[in-house]
Amino acid sequence: MALSILHRMSGLLLALGLCALVYWLSSAATGEAAYGRAAALMRGNWFRALLFAWLASFCFHFLNGLRHLAWDAGYGLERVHARRSGRLVVVLALAAFLIAAWVLFWPRAGAP
């Protein structure tokens, strides 16, 4: 139940992330100065927080989406199974977020 509303909220957040993705691509198409402004924006604290929120939302929405696809295919609909897969999704999403955040944001040449 709670995961169902989280799926919607993370999805809405990711829709905003889609706007940022298009802005980033457009800045790259516009030229070096525009891309520099986009990259500087990404390094800012507010945007950095948004990037983390989008990454967390993606990890959860992706894994919970797989759970929904399994349900649609007729698997895991029993209440015990649904509860168990729900807990599994939360744990896996948390682990995936930590690993992805470490890989993407760990100080390296050109990390966001």
Add this chain to the structure above:
Amino acid sequence: MSLRSPLAIVLGRGAAGEGAAHWWAQRASALALVPLTLWFLLALSRLPLDDYAAVTLWMGSGTHPLWLALLLVMLCVHSRLGVQVVIEDYVHGVAPKFTALLLNSAAHLLLAAAGLYAVLRVAMRGLA
């Protein structure tokens, strides 16, 4: 015994009047996004994101524009359908709901067009 009216059975449509097209498109785009988003995140993790030349070279090289275009289209389709369901559930009244649905479609169409245009511009630069 079926609870559906004879007319509904003949038309083959559900209560929403648009059949299962929305449902299928949401699932199909979700499936397509599994490999596409993983590919994109993996690529991002390897790119020096503050290096304009390296980023645009990556965007325009090989089959990358193709996958980026597919990613954008699938993201916009999936996002539009998802936001549509939220609007249908939480925005009440015919006029506000209709306006919100129209804006949702327009915004996602604009995002898809702008994203594809950007990818195309970078890809063409490599050819010139």
